Amino acid sequence: MRDTATSFVRKVVGSPLEQPAAEPQWRKAFTVEREGASQSMCISVRSTDGREADGFPMSLYVRHKWLDRGRVERLVLMFSNGAVCVEGQHLQRGLDALEEGKLKRIQAQDGNEIAAIKGHNADTRKAEDKEPVVTRVTVSPRFDLLLESDESLEEIAKLIKEEHARHN
Numbered sequence: 623m624r625d626t627a628t629s630f631v632r633k634v635v636g637s638p639l640e641q642p643a644a645e646p647q648w649r650k651a652f653t654v655e656r657e658g659a660s661q662s663m664c665i666s667v668r669s670t671d672g673r674e675a676d677g678f679p680m681s682l683y684v685r686h687k688w689l690d691r692g693r694v695e696r697l698v699l700m701f702s703n704g705a706v707c708v709e710g711q712h713l714q715r716g717l718d719a720l721e722e723g724k725l726k727r728i729q730a731q732d733g734n735e736i737a738a739i740k741g742h743n744a745d746t747r748k749a750e751d752k753e754p755v756v757t758r759v760t761v762s763p764r765f766d767l768l769l770e771s772d773e774s775l776e777e778i779a780k781l782i783k784e785e786h787a788r789h790n
């Protein structure tokens with residue numbers, strides 16, 4: 623005869639007499655969010671080397687503004703608590719992705735990536751099919767200013783400045 627105390631169904635469903643141990647409250651919070659993401663609809667702004675990440679939730683998106691549509695395009699994305707200025711070429715495709723809710727990351731590209739994308743874009747005739755080239759991304763307010771504005775975070779700002787001075 624089969625032992626129902628250790629059967630698969632009993633393990634999954636559990637016995638009404640057996641109550642699982644109470645899970646700590648902080649542990650339950652991790653099951654609510656998707657793994658690895660605190661904001662599911664967020665624009666992540668990355669530096670060229672990928673070591674710094676910043677960003678804003680899409681719920682705070684207000685509007686955008688083209689500052690210049692010449693050889694170097696400047697696109698400013700406004701959020702209720704800051705802004706992102708993107709410089710480069712063929713940025714319309716990224717703006718379209720933003721308006722469709724598909725833009726997840728903006729990353730400044732290094733020289734090798736820019737050369738490869740420009741080579742690819744040279745073979746493409748339609749302007750809307752060309753890949754965006756992002757040469758520079760500026761986020762306001764800057765990370766270090768945010769740290770210094772809060773007294774409890776001022777100590778972290780000092781450590782970052784000391785580390786930065788030591789490496790430069």
